[in-house]
Amino acid sequence: MRKTIVIVGASRGIGRELVKILSQDKNNLIFALARNTKSLEDFNQLENVQIHPFDLNTDSVRVSGEKIFQNISSIDILINNAGKLVNKPFLELSKEDLEESYQVNVIGVMETVQAAIPKMIETGGHIVNISSMGGFQGTVKFAGLSAYSTSKAAVASFTELLAEEYKDTKIKVNCLCLGSAQTEMLEEAFPGFQAPVSAHQMASYIADFSLNAHQWMHGRIIPVSLTTP
């Protein structure tokens, strides 16, 4: 069955792999969103991928989303994969660091969902929010990640609240708290660190989850990690 899938943060890392994996099924129509449209241009050779510039760090995320979605009759899957990681000692975090982390990782995600819900409400859809193990209660925490990990905890909480508000509809929402995956973000934040999984492996799991998990779960916050706890 034809599925319309929106992937936010599609220009590199896990999001880029998600586009490659989910576009293999030619029935799927993929909307690949990110700021760096130059990187997205590679996808122009795939007939079932549309690329759109999209910046979560603005005051007009909802309006931008609504414009991108205006010609789509329905959205089946929205993957809120984009993320911003600031790694700085707590006292060195500027107001801008804090605001940008929350704008991209929380407010932008919520406004993207506001833009997408009208396209999901009749036919149903799966919203998958990508959080982090750092935002999962009780896990090992890392110094320098207070802006990032608290914002990822907020995304997890948002998932539960959205699930409650939409529990009597066909919209399902879940949150994946990822452990480390080998991407540009990880390399920039922790140079030399070797993650146990590649961006492609993590994207394979997320792709399968996005296509199927809404049949079995709603409002769940799921740790996806090989490490303990």
Ligand SMILES: NC(=O)c1ccc[n+]([C@@H]2O[C@H](COP(=O)([O-])OP(=O)(O)OC[C@H]3O[C@@H](n4cnc5c(N)ncnc54)[C@H](OP(=O)(O)O)[C@@H]3O)[C@@H](O)[C@H]2O)c1
């Ligand atoms: N890699 C890990 O180990 C790991 C672990 C836990 C959780 N995660 C989470 O997994 C997700 C993907 O991570 P990744 O490692 O693949 O990160 P990445 O390599 O840094 O890619 C992040 C993506 O988000 C997009 N993005 C960043 N700021 C944006 C903005 N203002 N507006 C729109 N898009 C924006 C980037 O595109 P543009 O720059 O082109 O906009 C890029 O496509 C993130 O939410 C991250 O927090 C990753």
